[in-house]
Amino acid sequence: MSLLETDLPIVAAPMAGGPSTVALASAVTDAGGFAFLPGGYLTAPAFDALLTEARAAGRPFGVNLFVPQPGALAPDDFATYRAELAGEAAALGVELPTGPTHDDDAWRDKLTLLLADPVPLVSLTFGLPDPSDIAALRAVGTRVLATVTTPGEALLAADAGVDGFVVQGPSAGGHSGTFDPRRPLVDVPTDSVVRAVRAASPLPVVAGGGVDGPAAVRELLAAGAEAVAVGTLLLRAHESGTSPTHRAALADPGFATTVVTRAFTGRPARGLLNGFIERHEPAAPYGYPEVHHLTRDLRRAAAAAGDPHRLHLWAGTGYRAAVEAPAAEIIRALVPG
Numbered sequence: 001m002s003l004l005e006t007d008l009p010i011v012a013a014p015m016a017g018g019p020s021t022v023a024l025a026s027a028v029t030d031a032g033g034f035a036f037l038p039g040g041y042l043t044a045p046a047f048d049a050l051l052t053e054a055r056a057a058g059r060p061f062g063v064n065l066f067v068p069q070p071g072a073l074a075p076d077d078f079a080t081y082r083a084e085l086a087g088e089a090a091a092l093g094v095e096l097p098t099g100p101t102h103d104d105d106a107w108r109d110k111l112t113l114l115l116a117d118p119v120p121l122v123s124l125t126f127g128l129p130d131p132s133d134i135a136a137l138r139a140v141g142t143r144v145l146a147t148v149t150t151p152g153e154a155l156l157a158a159d160a161g162v163d164g165f166v167v168q169g170p171s172a173g174g175h176s177g178t179f180d181p182r183r184p185l186v187d188v189p190t191d192s193v194v195r196a197v198r199a200a201s202p203l204p205v206v207a208g209g210g211v212d213g214p215a216a217v218r219e220l221l222a223a224g225a226e227a228v229a230v231g232t233l234l235l236r237a238h239e240s241g242t243s244p245t246h247r248a249a250l251a252d253p254g255f256a257t258t259v260v261t262r263a264f265t266g267r268p269a270r271g272l273l274n275g276f277i278e279r280h281e282p283a284a285p286y287g288y289p290e291v292h293h294l295t296r297d298l299r300r301a302a303a304a305a306g307d308p309h310r311l312h313l314w315a316g317t318g319y320r321a322a323v324e325a326p327a328a329e330i331i332r333a334l335v336p337g
């Protein structure tokens, strides 16, 4: 079964928090690819506004949602990490929240909007919802993809009724979609994860993680992916909404490597190694979204102040190949010759 009916086997990965804009999605679609827009972090009204803007742009698009997480952070652990971050907050003149916030990222309201006015594809990350939610989306004609990082997760997703997988390798920028945030992310090439998932299930695969050029695209297609998702390579695209501080860091030779960190959000995510990670990774607890809410204002202030050492600089291992250019050029340069 084919998931996408596009000229090119290239997908703009959803990047919540600013980078993925409707303008970026339109540019990727016009270049022959397919684009996902991120529903994560948005309130239901903001999500509704994004859908309205995307529909007005007149191209097909997919939507990505964060699956609700179980409450994970005890109040004592929250307080300990809050105290750990006091100096960072003071440096930026930010007041940290006094208690943990848990939320479900407005899951039910977002689902209701997508059921009322369906989109062709919905991708899920951070695990699986109740199978009845997947069935409800499929009943209105939406095909549902689960982000998976292992063959075991793929089998669980297939049992829950999805139409296909977004296989995310550990070299991917941003949050890992792992169903188990405490499982250490083993450093394996994305194509080997794709092969393992393909061996476990016949469902179609979009694959991403660490793509830095056409050779990587060719490898993932050869491993059995129907299309290849790119995130990091689009972070510096003219049409992306990446903050100037993040853009500058991606091009700064002083940022020499990426690491997987939970220091910013309590969930493993890959980003450029910076001062915040160096200072706080050892003390950082697991606990998404509580840690995300704890550090959110601090990170916003850092971005506004142009401080790359207190901001999450999400990036995959291919970040050196991310260039400042129109998205169409970036997409076309990825097509294997």
Ligand SMILES: Cc1cc2nc3c(=O)[nH]c(=O)nc-3n(C[C@H](O)[C@H](O)[C@H](O)COP(=O)(O)O)c2cc1C
Binding pocket: 013, 014, 015, 016, 017, 019, 038, 039, 040, 064, 124, 125, 147, 168, 171, 172, 173, 174, 175, 177, 208, 209, 210, 211, 229, 230, 231, 232, 233, 314, 315, 316, 317, 318
């Ligand atoms: C800034 C940023 C934000 C991201 N936000 C999301 C998101 O909202 N939902 C999601 O499923 N994946 C998210 N990801 C992961 C991407 O969808 C994708 O797996 C990853 O970018 C692919 O690896 P690459 O960055 O090496 O190309 C994000 C990645 C980045 C870099």
